[in-house]
Amino acid sequence: MKLVYFASVREAIGLSSEEYDVPQDACTVGDLVARISARSQAHACALQDLSRLRFALDQNMVTGDTLLGTAQELAIFPPVTGG
Amino acid sequence: MKHVRISSAAIRPDQELAALEGLGGGALASFTGIVRDDGGVTAIELEHYPGMTEASLYRLIEAATARWALLGAVITHRVGIIPLGAPVVVVGAASLHRAEALEATGFLIDRLKTDAPFWKRAHYADGTAQWVEAKASDEARAERWV
Numbered sequence: 001m002k003l004v005y006f007a008s009v010r011e012a013i014g015l016s017s018e019e020y021d022v023p024q025d026a027c028t029v030g031d032l033v034a035r036i037s038a039r040s041q042a043h044a045c046a047l048q049d050l051s052r053l054r055f056a057l058d059q060n061m062v063t064g065d066t067l068l069g070t071a072q073e074l075a076i077f078p079p080v081t082g083g
Numbered sequence: 084m085k086h087v088r089i090s091s092a093a094i095r096p097d098q099e100l101a102a103l104e105g106l107g108g109g110a111l112a113s114f115t116g117i118v119r120d121d122g123g124v125t126a127i128e129l130e131h132y133p134g135m136t137e138a139s140l141y142r143l144i145e146a147a148t149a150r151w152a153l154l155g156a157v158i159t160h161r162v163g164i165i166p167l168g169a170p171v172v173v174v175g176a177a178s179l180h181r182a183e184a185l186e187a188t189g190f191l192i193d194r195l196k197t198d199a200p201f202w203k204r205a206h207y208a209d210g211t212a213q214w215v216e217a218k219a220s221d222e223a224r225a226e227r228w229v
Contacts (some may be wrong), residue, residue, distance in 0.1 A: 006132060006200070075200075079200065080196075080198070081216070081217050082199050
């Protein structure tokens with residue numbers, strides 16, 4: 001799966017995107033984010049506070065309990081601030 | 084007429100709204116957001132999610148068109164570094180009479196603030212930069228349209 005990061009999450013991790021092999025036992029967005037957190041100290045730091053994170057699965061906004069299904073892309077970012 | 088545009092160059096509200104003038108309606112309402120001097124801000128920087136951002140803006144226009152009798156609507160949002168005083172976003176709606184265009188314009192900018200994937204960073208005169216936090220007041224305004 002392709003992981004994409006924006007804004008403060010992108011800066012904290014130091015990458016705008018990366019490829020990731022989804023573990024068999026990761027069923028939901030929340031499961032996957034917990035696994036991604038374990039990749040490095042920077043990932044752990046960027047993803048530690050779930051209440052300050054938002055997610056998009058294949059470019060649709062979702063919540064942590066959403067099933068991953070066959071999605072190809074997970075985006076992780078802080079609450080949006082456009083306009 | 085439904086139009087969404089993301090621009091990395093300067094935007095001019097009159098140009099973005101021109102296509103809404105010739106649709107036969109008696110009303111054209113619009114909102115322009117401008118970079119303001121908020122505690123020493125010299126510029127803001129806008130980041131977006133290419134593809135998802137355009138799709139989410141288009142969905143907002145579709146929702147507005149389903150809710151109000153509109154002849155057309157446009158959203159243009161600038162990205163990248165935007166200097167103090169320059170337009171960041173232009174939203175416009177055209178309708179036969181004013182009520183629909185005015186309400187749809189409010190809906191579009193309020194929901195853009197909470198639904199569209201953009202992130203804003205403020206640049207200050209001392210060379211520092213800071214991500215702007217989402218505001219609870221923006222959530223409250225967007226909730227009015229549910």
